[in-house]
Amino acid sequence: xVIDCHVHVQGSYGTAEDRMGYLLEYADRVGIDRLCLSLGTxxxxxxxxxxxxxxxxxxxxxxxxxxxxxxGFCYLNPCYLYDSLDEIERCVxxxxxxxxxxxxxxxxxxxxxxxxxxxxxxxxxxxxxxTWMKITGNLEFESTPHHFAALARxxxxxxxxxxxxxxxxxxxxxxxxxxxxxxAEVAGGDPELGQTxxxxxxxxxxxxxxxxxxxxxxxxxxLAKVHGADISxxxxxxxxxxxxxxxxxx
Amino acid sequence: MSAAxIIDCHVHPTLRVGxxxxxxxxxLLPFADRMGIELMGVSLGPIFFHQPTREQVEADNCFNAGxxxxxxxxxxxxxxxxxxxxxxxxxxxERRIxxxxxxxxxxxxxxxxxxxxxxxxxxxxxxxxxxxxxxTFYRAGGxxxxxxxxxxxxxxxxxxxxxxxIAAHAGLNWGMGVRAVADQPNVLVDTCGxxxxxxxxxxxxxxxxxxxxxxxxxxxxxxxxxxLAKVHGADITxxxxxLILHANMRRVLGR
Numbered sequence: 001x002v003i004d005c006h007v008h009v010q011g012s013y014g015t016a017e018d019r020m021g022y023l024l025e026y027a028d029r030v031g032i033d034r035l036c037l038s039l040g041t042x043x044x045x046x047x048x049x050x051x052x053x054x055x056x057x058x059x060x061x062x063x064x065x066x067x068x069x070x071x072g073f074c075y076l077n078p079c080y081l082y083d084s085l086d087e088i089e090r091c092v093x094x095x096x097x098x099x100x101x102x103x104x105x106x107x108x109x110x111x112x113x114x115x116x117x118x119x120x121x122x123x124x125x126x127x128x129x130x131t132w133m134k135i136t137g138n139l140e141f142e143s144t145p146h147h148f149a150a151l152a153r154x155x156x157x158x159x160x161x162x163x164x165x166x167x168x169x170x171x172x173x174x175x176x177x178x179x180x181x182x183x184a185e186v187a188g189g190d191p192e193l194g195q196t197x198x199x200x201x202x203x204x205x206x207x208x209x210x211x212x213x214x215x216x217x218x219x220x221x222x223l224a225k226v227h228g229a230d231i232s233x234x235x236x237x238x239x240x241x242x243x244x245x246x247x248x249x250x
Numbered sequence: 251m252s253a254a255x256i257i258d259c260h261v262h263p264t265l266r267v268g269x270x271x272x273x274x275x276x277x278l279l280p281f282a283d284r285m286g287i288e289l290m291g292v293s294l295g296p297i298f299f300h301q302p303t304r305e306q307v308e309a310d311n312c313f314n315a316g317x318x319x320x321x322x323x324x325x326x327x328x329x330x331x332x333x334x335x336x337x338x339x340x341x342x343x344e345r346r347i348x349x350x351x352x353x354x355x356x357x358x359x360x361x362x363x364x365x366x367x368x369x370x371x372x373x374x375x376x377x378x379x380x381x382x383x384x385x386t387f388y389r390a391g392g393x394x395x396x397x398x399x400x401x402x403x404x405x406x407x408x409x410x411x412x413x414x415x416i417a418a419h420a421g422l423n424w425g426m427g428v429r430a431v432a433d434q435p436n437v438l439v440d441t442c443g444x445x446x447x448x449x450x451x452x453x454x455x456x457x458x459x460x461x462x463x464x465x466x467x468x469x470x471x472x473x474x475x476x477x478l479a480k481v482h483g484a485d486i487t488x489x490x491x492x493l494i495l496h497a498n499m500r501r502v503l504g505r
Contacts, residue, residue: 026483026485029482029483029485030482030483190445190476191446191473191475191476191479193473218446218448218479218483219483220446220479220480220482220483220484221445221446221476221479221483223479223482223483224446224473224475224476224478224479225475227284227285227475228281228284228285228473228474228475228476229475230280230281230284
């Protein structure tokens, strides 16, 4: 089973409903069985909670329409702590969402993240946290793998996914290497040679995940990082779906 | 041999430079196996020369003949020529294609392909049924001296309808390259040598038809996987994909 741990509804082509259908058509073309979906059509870096709830409802609609294909990751803006905790109850505790997605509203090492992580631990929900190290400088509150590692160290009973492996994956892997509760995903950059191999060498195949960041990136170009990697068939199977299946209890 | 049977029309033996062909094959074949690539068209040598001497041309061709001798079921070859040296080019065609084992011709950046010297090469290629893999680029910063663009390719192809040409890299700027060769039915484009950009394969199929698009990687300079992604991920029919991945090249090679 191939599971893409990082997919969005966002995009400029057709309506959100159209795109949920297109995504499955594209996924079928390259053999992806399950898609972990998060964020809606809002594009703001600092969404209010009404926007966050509307985004999550789009993901919910996709999951309800295709429960065998879509897995929901609940989007939160941790600047609104109590509303975020309520949203976890509405989406994850009451279902059908299985994970939490955090983007660029707040550095993820801030104290507001701790109650969110504590609830995630109780629910067994993995947290997909966007991280990047941009050579032109990050967005105002965009987390780096350093912020991420600080949070993951405080919550060893939560499974964290290092979004984009930090963009600069050679640094990203090293920063989270000693944190066994951290997984690194390959989504969102060009298919550079060595990314998957280095992840396997440094973290082990059990801690590397296939993700695409579709529709911002194509499934095919991101899958190429895994299909073309110099790793064993067993390692490839873990990265493409085995690890995510374990994380999501599928 | 892989069941997928993909043919990669554009590969260079740039691994394990300084070692013999068998060592290069030993490193290259596992990558190809992983991606289901059965057959690779090789050209140029372990080191690229913009303006190769006779000795360099011959060394490249000998090296690739060595690769084919090691694995005749996995490699086919294009004779590397420097068309500035027409007499030697024609002699190499006799030595490498007529006498074997090469089946095609590779032209890179020594001389713009719209030059009359290339006409003489094309006439012999037509007699031999040898396809010509011609590098084509539109570089944003200006082409190298002697480097062809797809318009040069189109003019040459219009003069030699009996030759099958592959416009390598589809001109790099494929939005322009595909259109530049669209009216030349004897020109195919390959998919290689640039990032896996969305829409390239779809545009090539829409403008040229799937029969005129062939998968190539430019490996080992590019990974097989990233270049295959352009075809595997394209919004085209399974029949079109099969043409691009192997059937068109089987037709071109007659195998």
